[in-house]
Amino acid sequence: MKLSLVVPCYNEQDNVELFFAETVKAFQNVKFEYEFIFVNDGSSDKTLEKLKKLYKEKTESDITVVSFSRNFGKESAIYAGIKNASGDYISLIDADMQQRPEVVLEMIDILETEPEYDCVAAYQGERKEGSVMTGFKSGFYKLINKLSEVELKADASDFRTFNRGVADAIIEMSEYHRFSKGIFSWIGFNTKYIPYEVQERNAGETKWGFTKLVKYALEGISAFSTKPLSLATYIGMISSVAAIIYLIVVIVQKLFFDVAVTGYATIVALILLLGGIQLFCIGIIGSYLSKTYIQSKNRPIYIAKEILKRK
Numbered sequence: 001m002k003l004s005l006v007v008p009c010y011n012e013q014d015n016v017e018l019f020f021a022e023t024v025k026a027f028q029n030v031k032f033e034y035e036f037i038f039v040n041d042g043s044s045d046k047t048l049e050k051l052k053k054l055y056k057e058k059t060e061s062d063i064t065v066v067s068f069s070r071n072f073g074k075e076s077a078i079y080a081g082i083k084n085a086s087g088d089y090i091s092l093i094d095a096d097m098q099q100r101p102e103v104v105l106e107m108i109d110i111l112e113t114e115p116e117y118d119c120v121a122a123y124q125g126e127r128k129e130g131s132v133m134t135g136f137k138s139g140f141y142k143l144i145n146k147l148s149e150v151e152l153k154a155d156a157s158d159f160r161t162f163n164r165g166v167a168d169a170i171i172e173m174s175e176y177h178r179f180s181k182g183i184f185s186w187i188g189f190n191t192k193y194i195p196y197e198v199q200e201r202n203a204g205e206t207k208w209g210f211t212k213l214v215k216y217a218l219e220g221i222s223a224f225s226t227k228p229l230s231l232a233t234y235i236g237m238i239s240s241v242a243a244i245i246y247l248i249v250v251i252v253q254k255l256f257f258d259v260a261v262t263g264y265a266t267i268v269a270l271i272l273l274l275g276g277i278q279l280f281c282i283g284i285i286g287s288y289l290s291k292t293y294i295q296s297k298n299r300p301i302y303i304a305k306e307i308l309k310r311k
């Protein structure tokens, strides 16, 4: 049995060596083979140098370093890592020590002893973020589960271990706009969720600010649901019916009761409201169109500038 540890690294110069040392320590008594697949996602700091140093010096460890030509994002890094992994089991784990390598052993144990599961995913047992962030995230999960055909487990992380079958299915999903939580759910298979305690980041800072997360959430919705596209139809139907009813009221008032039509302010407000809704809906259509456009170019998900591999 062989395990591949897929580690996306973007500006993690102060973490990769510690991550490697801690993992080797946690794995010192394991009976299976394991390899590291480090993906340098276009880091602008010394991450690549540190990874090359590990590759050169730690000759007793099976290390692969895939280095991107620029920053393609964590989703692309995960894809590249899985593509280059040769293990029977594959683990996705961050380089910043927020996810303990010991948990990977727990996951392997579950996969080995409970063969009905193909994948073990960790979710944060307890959130260590502020209440605004927690509220925002739980709102997002409710929304996407309502809108899309995939069912996302709230708080599930990318920290997971799965077998070859799952890995091959993920590689098959070669879409450009990748939303891995959705991909994991879409491919099916049996997943067991285990709680884990997220650790403090060792060094450096998170790449996910609030605005980036909002963008990511919207990407996730458009990647796995086409319901927002019908929004214009529904709003259009409702406002048309309302307009017809109102028109009849106005005509009846004029013909039978001779009421003069007033309401300058109402007209202005309605024009602005409907104009706003129209632009909003065009924007939604535009965002789907742009994704279709990019996908139709069939660009690669990542470009590797350099790959260091043993043998």
Ligand code: UDP
Pocket: 007, 008, 009, 010, 011, 012, 041, 071, 072, 073, 074, 075, 077, 093, 094, 095, 096, 098, 205, 206, 207, 208
């Ligand atoms: N990461 C990456 N490319 C990116 C952003 C992040 O490969 O564009 C990696 C990063 O190096 C880390 C993991 O993805 O190993 C998770 O990133 P981060 O710790 O910033 O996210 P958080 O843990 O705060 O969700």
Ligand code: MG
Pocket: 094, 096, 098, 201, 206
């Ligand atoms: Mg992190």
